[in-house]
């Protein structure tokens with residue numbers, strides 16, 4: 001079975017009420033359907049405003065869909081929401097840490113949030129995986145932007161989800177850090193994690209993803225193995 005199955009997904013944001021009570025609302029997803037196969041790196045490529053974040057937020061349970069369905073790792077996001085949410089780790093676009101927490105504490109707090117017993121935690125291992133072991137006890141505010149992004153990835157992996165979802169992981173970062181983050185995503189994928197990422201960089205999709213879906217104005221306009229996509233362009 002696919003890692004994620006999305007069918008006829010529609011999202012209309014609540015609109016601003018007009019003088020007669022009418023409310024048009026923004027149609028951000030216009031009936032999107034696709035499967036994310038297990039084990040790969042799947043790219044959702046599209047320009048700003050295409051609906052990528054909306055899609056991710058629906059999967060994450062942060063935005064309520066208007067209609068359609070999504071099944072994550074066999075769990076329906078409506079009927080088995082808790083399990084569906086636990087099957088994914090989300091790496092958000094914005095970096096949000098308490099500046100006076102250390103990377104180790106960030107991961108331990110997250111483990112606590114998930115109710116993971118102390119003996120079952122793997123904060124040290126995760127710090128190693130994202131190459132932050134030497135920053136274990138540094139205040140988050142002293143970390144570079146790249147270190148913070150890597151910490152966000154570790155935080156998303158605390159509950160050992162089979163699927164990692166990254167929203168624009170390299171937006172606004174320099175070339176060097178971009179390559180580092182690509183390597184990290186590749187390493188996690190090599191360890192068996194199915195990866196889904198959104199991007200508006202064609203190069204990122206080409207370099208990193210084995211399959212790419214293109215979304216534009218809330219509609220899926222292509223969904224192909226990356227090599228076929230490149231042939232097309």
Ligand code: ADP
Pocket residue numbers: 012013014015016063064
């Ligand atoms: P819904 O109630 O449909 O789930 P949200 O709770 O996500 O919608 O958003 C509530 C309101 O916040 C929207 O109707 C909109 O006015 C405003 N809003 C929030 N983020 C944005 C954005 N990125 N673009 C436009 N409007 C936004």
Ligand code: ADP
Pocket residue numbers: 013014026027028046047048049050051052053054055
């Ligand atoms: P992307 O991630 O591809 O840049 P988004 O999913 O953020 O696209 O946005 C898709 C469309 O939905 C845009 O037109 C955006 O302005 C609108 N939108 C996003 N969030 C909200 C919201 N909370 N309320 C109303 N409109 C929104």
